[in-house]
Structure formats: C-alpha cells, structure tokens
Amino acid sequence: MLQNENAPALIQIRDLAKEFDPQSKNTVEALRDINLDIEEGKFTVLIGPSGCGKSTLLYLLAGFEKPTRGSLLLDGKPVEKPGPDRGFVFQDYALFPWRTVLGNITFGLRSNGWSKADADAKAREYIAMVKLNGFENAFPHTLSGGMKQRVAIARALAYNPRVLLMDEPFGALDSQTRKHMQQELQRILMQTNKTVVFVTHSVIEAVFLADRIVVLTARPGMVKGIIDVNLPRPREYTDDSYLDIREAVLSLLSEEVEKELEMDGM
Amino acid sequence: MLKRKAALAAIPIVIFLLGWEALSRGSLLNPYLFPPPTTILMELGNLFMKGMPAQSALLMHVGMTLWRVLLSVVLGIVAGVIVGVAMGLNRAVYSFFDPLITVLMPIPGIALAPLFIVWMGFGNQTIVSLGVLSAFFPVVYTTVAGVRSVDPQLVRAAQMMGSRPIGVVLNVYLPWAATYVFNGVKLGLARCWMTIIAVEFVAASNWGMGYMIWNAAENLRADVVYGGILLLIVIYFILEKALINRLESRTIARWGMIRQA
Numbered sequence: 001m002l003q004n005e006n007a008p009a010l011i012q013i014r015d016l017a018k019e020f021d022p023q024s025k026n027t028v029e030a031l032r033d034i035n036l037d038i039e040e041g042k043f044t045v046l047i048g049p050s051g052c053g054k055s056t057l058l059y060l061l062a063g064f065e066k067p068t069r070g071s072l073l074l075d076g077k078p079v080e081k082p083g084p085d086r087g088f089v090f091q092d093y094a095l096f097p098w099r100t101v102l103g104n105i106t107f108g109l110r111s112n113g114w115s116k117a118d119a120d121a122k123a124r125e126y127i128a129m130v131k132l133n134g135f136e137n138a139f140p141h142t143l144s145g146g147m148k149q150r151v152a153i154a155r156a157l158a159y160n161p162r163v164l165l166m167d168e169p170f171g172a173l174d175s176q177t178r179k180h181m182q183q184e185l186q187r188i189l190m191q192t193n194k195t196v197v198f199v200t201h202s203v204i205e206a207v208f209l210a211d212r213i214v215v216l217t218a219r220p221g222m223v224k225g226i227i228d229v230n231l232p233r234p235r236e237y238t239d240d241s242y243l244d245i246r247e248a249v250l251s252l253l254s255e256e257v258e259k260e261l262e263m264d265g266m
Numbered sequence: 267m268l269k270r271k272a273a274l275a276a277i278p279i280v281i282f283l284l285g286w287e288a289l290s291r292g293s294l295l296n297p298y299l300f301p302p303p304t305t306i307l308m309e310l311g312n313l314f315m316k317g318m319p320a321q322s323a324l325l326m327h328v329g330m331t332l333w334r335v336l337l338s339v340v341l342g343i344v345a346g347v348i349v350g351v352a353m354g355l356n357r358a359v360y361s362f363f364d365p366l367i368t369v370l371m372p373i374p375g376i377a378l379a380p381l382f383i384v385w386m387g388f389g390n391q392t393i394v395s396l397g398v399l400s401a402f403f404p405v406v407y408t409t410v411a412g413v414r415s416v417d418p419q420l421v422r423a424a425q426m427m428g429s430r431p432i433g434v435v436l437n438v439y440l441p442w443a444a445t446y447v448f449n450g451v452k453l454g455l456a457r458c459w460m461t462i463i464a465v466e467f468v469a470a471s472n473w474g475m476g477y478m479i480w481n482a483a484e485n486l487r488a489d490v491v492y493g494g495i496l497l498l499i500v501i502y503f504i505l506e507k508a509l510i511n512r513l514e515s516r517t518i519a520r521w522g523m524i525r526q527a
Contacts, residue, residue: 141522
C-alpha cells in the first residue's frame with residue numbers, strides 16, 4: 001500500500017479517520033485507518049459503494065472537513081483548509097452565476113495577485129484548451145451541463161494547482177455527454193500532466209481514466225484494495241484489455257455492495 | 267403583446283376618469299370636493315409654470331421630495347446591507363440585532379415623527395432620518411436571509427481558489443444575496459416613500475410633495491391635492507420601473523437568478 005521510492009509521494013495519508021458528531025449518540029464513522037500515497041502526475045480514482053466515505057476523503061483532502069484522527073500531508077505539509085495548491089471540481093459545477101465564463105476562470109488567478117490583463121490572457125489559454133472559444137462572455141446559466149463542467153475544469157486548472165480534486169464531476173451529465181467528457185478530460189490531462197484524485201461510482205469511468213483505482217469498503221470506509229491500470233493512453237472504450245480490470249474492480253466492489261445492502265436490512 | 271396588455275389595463279382607468287369628469291361637470295359631484303380631472307391637470311400646469319423660468323414651483327416640490335427619497339433609500343440600503351451581512355455571517359451579531367429589529371421594525375415611520383421633530387426640529391434632518399429608517403429594516407431582513415441561504419459549494423469554490431475572507435464576502439455572499447436584497451429594496455422604497463410624504467405633511471418647511479398637498483388642503487384647494495396625488499402615482503411608477511427594474515435586468519436577471527416578466 002505504501003510506496004517506498006526515493007521521493008515521498010505528493011499526498012501522504014496516514015492512519016486517517018473521520019467521524020461525524022463524535023460526541024453524540026448518532027456518531028457516524030465515515031472513514032477508518034486510511035493509509036494511502038498519491039503520487040505526482042498520477043490519476044487516482046476513489047471508488048466504493050454509496051455512503052462509503054469516498055467523497056468525505058476528497059473533502060478532507062480539500063480542507064473542507066477536518067480529520068478526527070490521523071494526518072494528511074500535501075507536499076509534506078498538513079492540509080488544514082482550502083487553498084490554491086489544490087483545485088476542486090464539484091459535481092454540480094459550482095460556477096459563479098454572476099461571472100461570465102472568463103470571469104469564473106480568472107477568479108483564482110485574480111485572487112492570487114495576477115493582474116487583470118495577465119489573468120485574462122491565461123484564462124483564454126484554458127478556454128481554448130476546453131474548447132469554449134466564443135463563449136468567453138457567456139453567463140453560466142446559458143450553458144449546457146457539459147459546457148459548465150468544462151468551465152469548472154478550466155477554472156480549477158487555470159491557477160496551476162498541485163493537484164486536481166474531482167467529486168463525481170460527470171455524475172449529473174447524460175451518458176453521451178459523460179463519455180465525451182471522459183475523453184476530453186483524458187486529452188486535457190495528457191497536455192497538463194496534472195495529478196488528479198477523482199471520485200466516482202462508475203467502474204467503467206474509473207477504468208477508462210485511472211492509473212490507479214482505490215476501492216473503499218462499505219461504511220466505515222477502509223481501503224479494500226488497490227488496482228493499477230497500466231494501459232497506454234489515449235485509451236479507447238473498445239479496448240478489450242479493459243474487461244479483465246473491470247472484472248477485478250467489480251468483484252472487489254460487489255462484496256462491499258452486498259455488505260451495504262445487508263446493513264440496510266435488505 | 268405587452269402593448270395590448272397595457273391598453274387593456276388603461277380601459278378601466280379611462281372609464282373611471284371620464285365618469286368622474288362627467289359627474290363633476292354635471293354637478294352630480296360637488297366640484298369643490300371633486301374637481302373634474304381636466305381642471306386638476308390644468309392646475310398642475312399652472313403650478314408648473316408658476317415661478318418659471320427661474321424656478322417652477324411644482325418642480326421644486328417634486329425635486330425636493332425625490333432628493334429626500336433617493337438620499338434616504340441609498341443610505342438605508344448601505345446601512346441595511348452592512349448590518350445584514352454582519353448578521354448573516356456572525357451568530358453573535360445576529361443574536362444582538364435580531365430582537366432590536368423585531369421590536370423596531372413594525373413602528374410606522376410617521377409615528378416617530380413627533381419624537382424626531384423634538385430631537386432635530388422641522389426640515390430635512392428629521393424627514394431624511396425617518397426615511398432612512400423606513401428603508402433600512404426591510405433591507406436588513408432580506409440581506410440576512412440572502413446571506414444565510416448562500417450555496418456552500420460556491421463559498422468552498424472561492425476559498426479553494428485562494429480568495430480571502432473579505433473577497434469571499436464581496437464576490438460570493440453579496441452577489442448571491444442580491445436577489446433577496448432587491449426584494450428588500452423594493453419594500454424599503456415603498457416604505458420610505460410613504461414615510462417621507464407623510465412626514466412632509468408635518469415636518470417640511472416650504473417644499474416637498476407632502477408639504478404641497480397638506481398646504482393645498484388647508485387652503486381648501488382640492489384640485490391641487492388631487493394633482494399632488496396624481497403626481498405621486500406617476501413618480502413612484504417611474505422610480506420603480508426606471509431604477510429598480512433596470513438594475514434587476516442588468517444584474518440578477520442577466521445572471522439567470524430570476525426570470526423577469
């Protein structure tokens with residue numbers, strides 16, 4: 001589970017636990033004993049049954065939540081609060097409705113001391129990268145779901161964070177758009193070499209995108225197993241070699257899904 | 267489509283005015299108490315011309331009231347938004363101000379006029395202070411509600427990108443609350459308008475629509491009273507359409523946060 005190479009991993013998670021309402025009778029143990037290294041430049045997918053705490057783990061990495069126990073290091077420094085060394089892409093986009101596409105993407109740059117002219121120029125590079133040329137001055141409510149998520153990805157990448165955190169970013173899209181966005185994300189990441197931590201409950205999505213898939217158990221979430229996906233990029237959905245990996249992930253998952261159903265008394 | 271609607275809305279008003287005119291001219295209505303609308307319009311014309319070209323009496327009255335209303339509304343909005351944001355963000359500030367506002371808000375501005383006249387005398391200070399107070403309360407209330415309803419994901423997104431707390435307030439909480447604040451401003455403008463006209467009845471010296479109407483009534487000039495009331499309708503209509511609706515269509519409607527009729 002732990003990587004012992006020369007350089008320490010970009011993100012080091014040690015004995016991490018998260019409980020909600022730890023003082024009350026209704027304590028929910030979301031995560032238990034998580035130990036995980038996330039390496040620079042790698043695409044890591046967190047997958048697990050619903051309610052397993054995969055989003056909680058991402059929120060801890062983001063600094064939106066604080067761990068109950070254990071430590072969480074980014075570049076050797078503990079994660080305490082949100083900050084521009086990370087970028088976050090939300091499932092429901094979380095674009096600012098009162099800012100144009102350009103205004104949304106420049107927000108991070110402007111917040112970090114960039115001049116307006118420099119920020120605009122940089123944002124336009126990213127608008128081109130996500131293929132939204134011509135929509136610079138559009139307000140988010142006029143865009144489709146897929147376009148909004150392109151803006152959100154450009155916004156999170158524009159200020160060049162060390163790692164991109166993505167919380168089921170394509171979960172609200174129809175299946176055609178979703179497939180297309182997966183390919184687009186792959187293309188963008190091949191250009192930027194960004195480290196990504198990506199939460200999903202879709203095995204197909206996980207295998208298509210990931211370098212490494214971390215399967216979590218049903219609540220409380222623990223690391224059930226790690227599967228490396230050593231397939232060349234760019235990947236295609238028609239590639240047969242996926243099937244074995246999909247099977248491996250599914251068999252790990254299905255045990256957990258059954259456990260979850262038992263817990264729910266079904 | 268819209269023009270058709272406006273034309274339909276005008277029909278009952280026209281019938282009402284024609285009926286009034288006929289009844290008054292036929293002396294079925296006392297023409298001193300109910301002067302015909304054409305006479306009212308003529309008298310407004312006379313008032314407009316009075317003092318011209320140096321200064322039109324009517325424009326002085328209207329201008330003075332408008333100045334008081336706009337000053338009051340602007341000050342009331344600024345104060346209301348500042349207090350409202352502080353209350354919306356901070357539990358302790360909220361707990362301190364909420365009971366005070368709950369107690370003070372229901373007091374009609376005009377009910378405080380005697381007290382304010384004792385404090386500050388007749389004139390602009392008293393009128394504008396009561397106007398500010400009237401505009402302030404609805405804006406505070408709606409701003410608090412707006413700030414509290416903010417989408418937490420937008421706050422997180424801004425913090426993630428490195429925005430400082432003051433930046434998060436200015437770039438997330440305030441624009442988010444705009445839809446609510448606008449409702450408060452509409453209510454505040456209406457309350458402020460009523461308060462200022464009423465306070466002008468008792469506390470204005472020489473100028474103002476309220477003063478003009480009150481003074482005309484004391485001199486048994488019903489035509490001027492009606493003329494003043496007519497102007498109140500027209501001016502308020504323009505204030506709301508020209509100011510607030512325009513501001514809405516440039517901001518929250520453009521951002522897709524409300525649908526405008």
